[in-house]
Amino acid sequence: MSAVNPVPDKPALEGLEAKWGGRWQSEGAYLFDRANALSATDRDCIYSIDTPPPTASGSLHIGHVFSYTHTDIVARYHRMRGQYVFYPMGWDDNGLPTERRVQNYYGVRCDPSLPYDSAFTPPFEGGDNKSSKAADQLPVSRRNFIELCERLTVEDEKQFEVLWRSLGLSVDWSQTYRTIGTESLHTSQLAFLRNIERGEAYQAMAPTLWDVTFRTAVAQAELEDREQPGTYHRVSFHSANGPVYIETTRPELLPACVALVAHPDDERYQPLFGTTVTTPVFGVEVPVLAHHLAQPDKGTGIAMICTFGDITDVVWWRELDLPNRAIIGFDGRIVSEAPDAITTQAGKAAYGELAGKTIFSAKQAVVELLKESGDLIGDPRQITHPVKFFEKGDKPLEIVSTRQWYVKNGARDEELRARLIELGKELDWHPDFMRVRYENWVGGLSGDWLISRQRFFGVPIPIWYPLDADGNPVFDQPILPSVDSLPVDPSSDAAPGFVESQRDQPGGFVGEHDVMDTWMTSSLTPQLAGGWMRDPELFDAVYPFDLRPQAQDIIRTWLFSTVLRSQLEHGVAPWAHAAISGFIVDPDRKKMSKSKGNVVTPVDILEQHGSDAVRYWAASSRLGTDAAFDPQNPTQIKIGRRLAIKILNAAKFILGFEAPASDDLALVTQPLDRSMLEQLAAVVADATDALDGYDHARALEQTETFFWVFCDDYLELVKERAYSTAGPEQVSAVVALRTALSTLLRLFAPVAPFATEEAWSWFNEGTVHLAPWPTAAELTGEWADESAVLSFASQALTGIRRAKTDAKASQKTLVDSAVIAGPDEAIAALRLAADDLKAVGRIADLRFESGDVLVVTDILLAPIPQTEEAR
Numbered sequence: 001m002s003a004v005n006p007v008p009d010k011p012a013l014e015g016l017e018a019k020w021g022g023r024w025q026s027e028g029a030y031l032f033d034r035a036n037a038l039s040a041t042d043r044d045c046i047y048s049i050d051t052p053p054p055t056a057s058g059s060l061h062i063g064h065v066f067s068y069t070h071t072d073i074v075a076r077y078h079r080m081r082g083q084y085v086f087y088p089m090g091w092d093d094n095g096l097p098t099e100r101r102v103q104n105y106y107g108v109r110c111d112p113s114l115p116y117d118s119a120f121t122p123p124f125e126g127g128d129n130k131s132s133k134a135a136d137q138l139p140v141s142r143r144n145f146i147e148l149c150e151r152l153t154v155e156d157e158k159q160f161e162v163l164w165r166s167l168g169l170s171v172d173w174s175q176t177y178r179t180i181g182t183e184s185l186h187t188s189q190l191a192f193l194r195n196i197e198r199g200e201a202y203q204a205m206a207p208t209l210w211d212v213t214f215r216t217a218v219a220q221a222e223l224e225d226r227e228q229p230g231t232y233h234r235v236s237f238h239s240a241n242g243p244v245y246i247e248t249t250r251p252e253l254l255p256a257c258v259a260l261v262a263h264p265d266d267e268r269y270q271p272l273f274g275t276t277v278t279t280p281v282f283g284v285e286v287p288v289l290a291h292h293l294a295q296p297d298k299g300t301g302i303a304m305i306c307t308f309g310d311i312t313d314v315v316w317w318r319e320l321d322l323p324n325r326a327i328i329g330f331d332g333r334i335v336s337e338a339p340d341a342i343t344t345q346a347g348k349a350a351y352g353e354l355a356g357k358t359i360f361s362a363k364q365a366v367v368e369l370l371k372e373s374g375d376l377i378g379d380p381r382q383i384t385h386p387v388k389f390f391e392k393g394d395k396p397l398e399i400v401s402t403r404q405w406y407v408k409n410g411a412r413d414e415e416l417r418a419r420l421i422e423l424g425k426e427l428d429w430h431p432d433f434m435r436v437r438y439e440n441w442v443g444g445l446s447g448d449w450l451i452s453r454q455r456f457f458g459v460p461i462p463i464w465y466p467l468d469a470d471g472n473p474v475f476d477q478p479i480l481p482s483v484d485s486l487p488v489d490p491s492s493d494a495a496p497g498f499v500e501s502q503r504d505q506p507g508g509f510v511g512e513h514d515v516m517d518t519w520m521t522s523s524l525t526p527q528l529a530g531g532w533m534r535d536p537e538l539f540d541a542v543y544p545f546d547l548r549p550q551a552q553d554i555i556r557t558w559l560f561s562t563v564l565r566s567q568l569e570h571g572v573a574p575w576a577h578a579a580i581s582g583f584i585v586d587p588d589r590k591k592m593s594k595s596k597g598n599v600v601t602p603v604d605i606l607e608q609h610g611s612d613a614v615r616y617w618a619a620s621s622r623l624g625t626d627a628a629f630d631p632q633n634p635t636q637i638k639i640g641r642r643l644a645i646k647i648l649n650a651a652k653f654i655l656g657f658e659a660p661a662s663d664d665l666a667l668v669t670q671p672l673d674r675s676m677l678e679q680l681a682a683v684v685a686d687a688t689d690a691l692d693g694y695d696h697a698r699a700l701e702q703t704e705t706f707f708w709v710f711c712d713d714y715l716e717l718v719k720e721r722a723y724s725t726a727g728p729e730q731v732s733a734v735v736a737l738r739t740a741l742s743t744l745l746r747l748f749a750p751v752a753p754f755a756t757e758e759a760w761s762w763f764n765e766g767t768v769h770l771a772p773w774p775t776a777a778e779l780t781g782e783w784a785d786e787s788a789v790l791s792f793a794s795q796a797l798t799g800i801r802r803a804k805t806d807a808k809a810s811q812k813t814l815v816d817s818a819v820i821a822g823p824d825e826a827i828a829a830l831r832l833a834a835d836d837l838k839a840v841g842r843i844a845d846l847r848f849e850s851g852d853v854l855v856v857t858d859i860l861l862a863p864i865p866q867t868e869e870a871r
Helices: 016-027 034-039 062-080 095-105 142-167 180-198 251-256 311-320 345-352 360-375 414-425 432-441 517-520 525-530 536-542 552-569 603-609 612-618 635-655 673-691 696-723 727-749 753-760 788-806 824-832 833-842 864-868
Strands: 046-048 085-086 089-091 109-110 139-142 176-177 201-213 223-241 242-248 257-262 277-278 285-290 302-306 376-390 398-409 428-430 465-467 509-511 545-551 575-581 815-822 843-850 854-862
Touching: 016 142, 016 753, 034 085, 034 536, 046 062, 046 536, 046 545, 046 854, 062 085, 062 142, 062 545, 062 575, 062 612, 062 673, 062 696, 089 142, 089 525, 095 109, 095 142, 139 142, 142 603, 142 612, 176 180, 180 201, 180 285, 180 517, 180 525, 180 552, 201 311, 201 376, 223 251, 223 360, 242 302, 251 302, 251 360, 257 311, 257 788, 257 864, 285 302, 285 345, 302 311, 311 398, 360 575, 414 432, 414 552, 414 635, 414 727, 428 432, 432 552, 465 696, 525 536, 525 753, 545 552, 552 575, 603 612, 603 635, 612 635, 612 696, 612 753, 635 696, 635 753, 673 788, 673 824, 696 727, 696 788, 696 833, 727 753, 788 815, 788 824, 788 854, 815 824, 815 833, 824 833, 824 843, 833 843
Parallel strands: 046 085, 089 176, 109 139, 257 285, 428 575, 545 575, 815 843
Antiparallel strands: 201 398, 223 242, 223 277, 223 376, 257 302, 277 285, 465 509, 815 854
């Protein structure tokens, strides 16, 4: 970008993305200047961004464009402020979304029991196959499956990068990482081992929320409630003093019942506390207990505790020290073995009718058994109630007992919880009200972070277990790898001190097959991008990062987990600022999401309207504010395109005047020119304050409002003078025009990088995006305050135009005379711009009078020549 480009005859937006995107890349415009940044003594000279790594599975949607544009505006602004901007890009390519995409794309499913096939070719490639069942997908080995995941994510990431470049993201593409890459595997496993060493990670056999479709445990942060139809069944338990009635939506869990529970203050059931009742059909004696979580006004006021129907059952089970009689298997079916507590022949026979059935079928079977025994009282009652689902799942979650890995998160540690709240208060939130969402999440944690997942494409948990003489795992003696051996995959790498032939053999070892929750890796994005334990010089320079930009719906997952990992590892907040974008909603104000089927992909929008126009739409919305998007009528995008075109045309017009020998502001002698520059200086100050406060929308609004006054009024007012023969007045206009153009292009550059770069190249060497951010001081000279002149002149110009329009005359019509009346302050200012007003209005004789309001009166149009009348 060393040469100044000629001004085209017809400036256009088309082709600018390819032109300038390629130039920025080849010239390294956005590379992090490591040498100078790391040698600087002032940390404030570096601005580091913990960029969200988008999920590399499928396609980006308009919401990505929205929020990533917000981040890019921040990056471009701080780069122009002279800071060394560390702006990496990551790809979140491990986890369930990628697995599902690979299954659909290649028509395969993972079966870890199968051997690796080095010559494997998938049955097809490129289809969506979304409607096929797992049974129709070709089973492949875990290694073959992971290779397909690797292949597809690499291709997806290439397409994503093309889109990000066309959008104009000023990312340093040399600072890119993948959450499944070797360095990420190493970092994730190292951080986990350090969690274990400090006692922050542990393994436990415990009730676990389980998705029966994906056969994996689900953490609290991945839950969502969905309203579902249900049925209350009134069921009688048997006691020495007669029946005890409960109401339940899950009669199929009667074999898993371990107690009845009522509120300790409920007088109806106080006589029963300390006694036992017998379950219908299955004949198991269970205690009647008191607990404050029982709800007297729900159902009959007394409930059965089963292992496990819902999370409250887990609380009761744990706090009342009850036995575990779980009957639901990992596949969502009733297990074949009846609980030991069922001892009667009738009870065992009844259970035999349930074994192997799905939850739905088991429910129907138990209802029939209750009818036959006479223990189903009255007709079932239909209800709707919230049911917990895995956010990516289609079936209600079950609770099964599993051995899982956990990381302490403050749920059971008040000191850690208080520290996490404190770190949230240390952050500057934009907007500030988003802080409450974080605090509510931390305050509402009910259990430690379950981090193990029964999936395949993820970071392996780096653990092995020794096998005793009978071949049983000794779980409380895990075998850990050495740091220098990382990354490892225990499912294919032998445990330290063993050889592969000892795998699964008595006296040998077994590898941990689970992988980490994808958030265990994503929670380390500052460490991954910053080179923690890999590039200490870089990490010390950029960490803690300056900014975490992200969406509001993952405050509870990504933001919280990153704060947690930073506290556990470093004892500090991972960033200074958290910028939270709002949602994109459709014309009906519904959030756009893939699950709702109302997502709009941005490729066509970008091609049709141009990247600057789309960026303008995104920049027009403040952080934390939802933005509506109608692909059929994208009004804001059309306005943005009009603005980008106007930037080019205004630049062409201004540069049409021969550049003066000097651009010294001392040459700006005319009050109207000075007024314009003073107003522009105020805009620069306001926009700078807004961007410092992460309010890009206000900065754009201030700049755009001035720009249209500048184009519609100021350019019209001074163009006659600018076209005139060279003299002090003409030089004043041209210097003011070029100064304003330079300033406006820099103000617009973070939002409209392509149009501004194009226009900048017509009269400057180098890129506008490395030019210094404008300051108010560079726009004001040693002159009296004349800022009001342009405002009053704009009002007067509007009056002149209106008078001609009312007279059905062309704006080019000559005016013999006109009078402008107004308050003394206005008239004094207008006298300073009288010559420009006369020129633009083509007024021969312009007089001023005092008046209450500013108004153009007594305008006398010049007679139209007969030749013009004939025309």
